Amino acid sequence: MPGKRSRKHTKQKYFCPYCQTRLWRMGSPKHYLYYQEISEVQKNLNVSRKKASFIIAQNNTYLDQSSWIEDFVCEQHGKMWLKISRKADRKMEVSLASEDDWKNSTGTINPNLPNPSVSEFSYSMSRKPRLKSA
Numbered sequence: 001m002p003g004k005r006s007r008k009h010t011k012q013k014y015f016c017p018y019c020q021t022r023l024w025r026m027g028s029p030k031h032y033l034y035y036q037e038i039s040e041v042q043k044n045l046n047v048s049r050k051k052a053s054f055i056i057a058q059n060n061t062y063l064d065q066s067s068w069i070e071d072f073v074c075e076q077h078g079k080m081w082l083k084i085s086r087k088a089d090r091k092m093e094v095s096l097a098s099e100d101d102w103k104n105s106t107g108t109i110n111p112n113l114p115n116p117s118v119s120e121f122s123y124s125m126s127r128k129p130r131l132k133s134a
């Protein structure tokens, strides 16, 4: 292999987008991103439209194994979900996960979205008139 570097493991560090403090990894599963639109493939993989449409035609969905959402904790800002992309030059690009990222991710739904609690749900259900007569 040409240009073989030292085998020392360079551990990737992640920093808070607000205060630049080192973040703690929560060991959550990586939620990889996938794309179903030609435009998404084109933008995220940085390929030509022709190539992107080819990829979509081949796979229907493209799973991007170099971009994912992961759970981190900042000492000051608490828990946050970051989108991490490994670029072609092996640099890591880190940003806060957006709504669109969540829509395109595998696994869970966006935990930041407010969703009705179970008790609220059962409450509204119990208020519905019952058709069944005694």
Ligand SMILES: [Zn+2]
Pocket: 016, 017, 018, 019, 020, 021, 074, 075, 076, 077, 078
């Ligand atoms: Zn912070």
